[in-house]
Amino acid sequence: MSHWTLDDIPWDAFDPSRVDPELTRIIKAAALTERNSGHYSKYLCNVFRDDPEFCAKAETWAEEEVRHGDALGRWAELADPDFDFEDAFGRFVNGYVIPTEVEASIRGSRSGEMVARCIVETGTSSFYSALRDAVDEPVLKEICRRIAGDEFRHYKLFYSTLKRYLDRENISRRRRFLVAVSRMQESEDDELAFAYHCANTPDRPYDRAASSRAYAARAFRHYRSGHIDRGSAMVLKAAGLAPHGRLGRLFAGALWRYLRFRLRRLDGEIPTANDTGARSAAA
Numbered sequence: 001m002s003h004w005t006l007d008d009i010p011w012d013a014f015d016p017s018r019v020d021p022e023l024t025r026i027i028k029a030a031a032l033t034e035r036n037s038g039h040y041s042k043y044l045c046n047v048f049r050d051d052p053e054f055c056a057k058a059e060t061w062a063e064e065e066v067r068h069g070d071a072l073g074r075w076a077e078l079a080d081p082d083f084d085f086e087d088a089f090g091r092f093v094n095g096y097v098i099p100t101e102v103e104a105s106i107r108g109s110r111s112g113e114m115v116a117r118c119i120v121e122t123g124t125s126s127f128y129s130a131l132r133d134a135v136d137e138p139v140l141k142e143i144c145r146r147i148a149g150d151e152f153r154h155y156k157l158f159y160s161t162l163k164r165y166l167d168r169e170n171i172s173r174r175r176r177f178l179v180a181v182s183r184m185q186e187s188e189d190d191e192l193a194f195a196y197h198c199a200n201t202p203d204r205p206y207d208r209a210a211s212s213r214a215y216a217a218r219a220f221r222h223y224r225s226g227h228i229d230r231g232s233a234m235v236l237k238a239a240g241l242a243p244h245g246r247l248g249r250l251f252a253g254a255l256w257r258y259l260r261f262r263l264r265r266l267d268g269e270i271p272t273a274n275d276t277g278a279r280s281a282a283a
Contacts, residue, residue: 019137025199028076029196071143115176177239193211
């Protein structure tokens with residue numbers, strides 16, 4: 001697993017002239033969800049309560065997720081001195097509660113749970129890889145590089161656990177694919193929308209649809225086809241399908257077209273420089 005700490009980040013290299021104020025909005029939201037991800041370890045250890053080896057690794061995973069949130073939160077406070085990370089996180093956890101008191105996976109099996117976790121790590125590794133390649137501010141670029149590397153390793157952890165449990169449960173490829181697609185659809189659920197609201201518009205009533213659109217418009221624009229290609233291969237692998245060849249190309253192409261379609265639908269969600277007095281993030 002990862003061995004870096006906040007002290008390894010070159011904070012002195014922070015360059016405020018390279019901060020994109022619209023990208024800062026999604027970093028604030030990501031900081032909240034990353035730190036809160038650590039709570040999922042309790043859920044996972046309930047589901048895998050008789051697997052101490054995995055639970056120990058899940059606890060380490062949780063510690064790293066919390067570190068990701070702390071790094072992003074600290075950067076966001078540098079980028080926007082009016083942002084209070086702890087205050088925003090308090091609002092978020094008070095309004096978004098992760099159900100951890102369970103005895104079985106909501107995915108129907110432990111293998112299904114690991115497929116879902118692989119999909120989550122695919123999304124985060126792709127997201128931070130896209131940001132790493134897009135941002136100009138050197139400290140944020142380094143943070144995203146480190147987080148992306150962690151998320152790829154987390155995928156490997158959950159995928160290796162998936163293979164171990166498939167030997168016992170042997171769920172079908174169809175079932176694995178359905179779990180994968182279901183978890184991908186959940187990526188636009190209330191969590192990110194509420195995090196965006198708590199981090200950026202806490203003085204307004206919460207509007208899930210508006211917050212979801214605002215987040216997506218700022219996040220989706222940073223993806224390039226290479227990020228989608230790698231992510232689609234990871235999804236298919238977790239689903240038990242061939243990640244390369246014709247199927248891989250079709251799936252990656254469909255994801256890329258969907259992303260471009262969503263961006264066209266979201267056109268106008270990001271204010272221009274004339275609207276805000278800030279540099280246009282859509283330029």
